[in-house]
Amino acid sequence: MLSYVLAGLGLGSIYAIAAGSLVITYVASGIFNLAFAAMAYSVARFYYFLLVEEDWAIIPAAIVSLFVFAPALGMFLYAVLFRHLRLRSTLVKLMATVGLSVALPPLINLWLEQPTDPTAPGLAPRPLATYDIFGSTINADQLATYIGLVVVLIVGVGLLRFTNVGLKVRALVDSEALTSLSGTSPGRVSLGVWAASATLAGLAGILIAPTAGLSVGSMTFLMSAAFAAVVAAKLRSLPLAVGVALLMGVATNVVQKYIDPSSDFGAAVVPSIPFAFMLLFLLFYALRGQAGDLVAGGALDRAIATQGGDPSVVSAVTGGSNRLILNPGVLAGVIFVGIVAFMPGMLDRFWSGLLAGGIAIAIALLSYTLVTGEGGMVWLSQITFAGGGAVLAAELVRNYEWDPLVAVLLGAVFIVPVGVIIGLLTIRLGNLYVALVTLTFGSLIQTLVFARDPFYNFGSGQPMPRPEFATTNDDFAYLGLAVFVILAILIVNVRRSTAGLAMSAVRFSENGAKTLGISVVQTKVLVSGLATYTAAVGGGFIAMNAGSTLPDSFNPTGGLVWLAVLVTMGARSNIAALIAGIMFVMMPQVFSTYVSHDYADVPIILFGLGALGLALHPEGVVIQTGNNIMKLFGRGRRTKAVVPPGTPGASGPSAHESGDVDATPGSPVSVEKITAGGQA
The missing domain is CATH 1.10.3470 (ABC transporter involved in vitamin B12 uptake, BtuC)
Structure with missing residues (x-):
């Protein structure tokens, strides 16, 4: 002893x-x-x-x-x-x-x-x-x-x-x-x-x-x-x-x-x-x-000490009309999705396979957009839920002969209770405790479940085929992009709904939300369930793209990289999730192929350094860039509206010249205004 x-x-x-x-x-x-x-x-x-x-x-x-x-x-x-x-x-x-x-x-x-x-x-x-x-x-x-x-x-x-x-x-x-x-x-x-x-x-x-x-x-x-x-x-x-x-x-x-x-x-x-x-x-x-x-x-x-949330975390691309078709954020999102949809036909089999893998990871990253961007909770176990969705879908296909796509979409439902239970158990915990709990939970599941036979299978996992109608890389990329768009639209609709407003209130200040009669428990459980389902679906697509569950792909350490990539691009932007997923998969290969294999980890370093930039710019690259573009666009519009010197009734410098803030509705400099479309 x-x-x-x-x-x-x-x-x-x-x-x-x-x-x-x-x-x-x-x-x-x-x-x-x-x-x-x-x-x-x-x-x-x-x-x-x-x-x-x-x-x-x-x-x-x-x-x-x-x-x-x-x-x-x-x-x-x-x-x-x-x-x-x-x-x-x-x-x-x-x-x-x-x-x-x-x-x-x-x-x-x-x-x-x-x-x-x-x-x-x-x-x-x-x-x-x-x-x-x-x-x-x-x-x-x-x-x-x-x-x-x-x-x-x-x-x-x-x-x-x-x-x-x-x-x-x-x-x-x-x-x-x-x-x-x-x-x-x-x-x-x-x-x-x-x-x-x-x-x-x-x-x-x-x-x-x-x-x-x-x-x-x-x-x-x-x-x-x-x-x-x-x-x-x-x-x-x-x-x-x-x-x-x-x-x-x-x-x-x-x-x-x-x-x-x-x-x-x-x-x-x-x-x-x-x-x-x-x-x-x-x-x-x-x-x-x-x-x-x-x-x-x-x-x-x-x-x-400052109270409530950090407003800079929830800033948005603002400006323009609130009507969906004219919102700059939505237009930018539609254009980028169109570009991605055009890419498979332009790439060879190898690069289109990488693109499909990036889209699959982007689906899983949407879960961080929900739980961290919308819910304001730092969950470090989303990659574990993705692994759970992959493993369960593979078991349904192997043992019950389900169609792979049906197994992924319906099997993810059975992972949702796990996320809801964690949400309930951590409902009274602060963000710091939640991060520690979810990280240790992910490490525990990796050791107790994913690393055990028959799931591990000497590191190769269990086979997970693609649907019969999407066996090629191009077709699978289009399938993944369609699922991503559907989930992104769902998130936008949730953000615009009453539940979305409640999420924003809870994210900024739980005590303030309670004074308005908002149920913090219901709000966080809703976010937990939606985020868990999205992560599980993303995990299933990752497994279908690879042809196997590959348990080592769902290690919590890798989840930290996922989160770093996403928050670098923008934790509340759906398009940022798509950009992050594609860059996460393709950038290391670009460096390895066209620069040197020794520098394949440089993109990961850049993603980590980008996450460090949250200390100064918590909104992320996508939203920050969008805000800068809208400011330049708005500055140009105001410059054209300047009254020429000597015009009757003109006196003193223009609002643009004097530095006055444009207070009109939809002003692009109102970076604290939160609009649903701006987070597309």
Whole structure:
């Protein structure tokens, strides 16, 4: 038993380092860093570069990686991103850190290249030494993990409790406003906090690598398990986060004494333990009404914090008539759909197949348009619902001989209750908790369902044929485009309806919506159901395009890339979803074919960097570009209307020349006006 406990403490120590860093960063900055795993991978990859590829010794490699590279990375990210997120809404903060999690690993791999061997050494010399403790054996990697946690706790507590630096950090946690009034620069303190956070992330990544491997996916899974300790600590209590993290690690290993982890049952139970901890604490806090979004700082900071949603998130392409045919957003959407419909006949078989795949992913991306763009909820499990729709449709075709298209469209209905249940369970949670729950849910389903036989089938999944009338790439592209247009029209109609107005009210301010008599529960359940169905249909089309369910295509890590691509284009625009889906599939191949295979990940980096741009332009590229075009168009119209000098009755500069805002209905500069057609 002692050997299981000691091994569990090693795993729990890694959880504790990650959870402690996330808690400290959140209480000091108000930002929950979903890119923690990406930062951990980046530092671990640099350590691997020095230790293995450059043949450095362990100590200098660790010193340079943890105390030079990691702090420099943290300070750089603070300067270019995190300092711009301080006053943004939780929604924008989360999506910006998702963008960072997407862009950072491929940037590091572009610089240092993908490691040839995923097995990486830790901080202990090789070959590993072993030690006997009361009849139980531990190896040097486990000992290094214990020492790492002890050093972090001693140094961290010592700095926070007994130094002037710690006093400033604690003052910043209590109130940024009062800290600034006392003469201390909150920016400098935050810079130090992010430098320390990157160091802790790097330490966790280096300690994880020997057992989980040097990969973004493995680190993301373990870090998402550490989120359970953060939830248990309500994002604020460092001692509770560390204690729960250690308990999770011990429980995960002790269970293996009684359950064979290689059996089907054991393979399902063991990875589920951290998520069971999260579920228990979430239910406890939700029932007590203590799981809403928190505002970092004290009473003064909460008093001066902005209330409601972030208006910039819901800006629209405005201007023109409200009549459907004359709305500029609708006209632009129709033109782009026409261009896409013209493309299959102009492309060869290979590129038309990629186009069909992009349209299929665009259907799934519409689910993000609903749940995030319309509902204002950061769900990170839409790719999991897409995988569920693909797997269920394939089973209906294989076992019951359903027509593939019917299986996709009707099978998706059976996935809807899962999304509704998650919506109901998270109805009282803030956006931050919802993001953590949905990410861990996706990781859990990937491990318990998609990675198990017969669904996995050695990575190839189950066969999923195309409909008989759409077997060619061109025909399938037209079928996918037709389904996309139908779903997009449905979303536009929902947006224009009374339910859509209720969604807008709930997205901006739940408390304000309640005062108007709007049911927040009904609104969010409606959004959850529609988004889940759309994701499942998209997953079915992805499987039909590939000819197989391909379970690895529905990994939650890939879902982060999906979301980054969409929010870069625009979270509330249907046409942005179509553009994002096509670009997601075709751009890497364009770079690989016409530039170099080594630069195939450059589009992913650009998508991630585009998501980082949410800190400054939350509306996305499509809507931002549309607004700029409409402003230029409106400026031209007003210039023509200027009264020439000397005309009777003319006095003073024109409205255009004086910079006055055009207040006429449909003015293109009224970027806060929300019109349904503008989001086409």
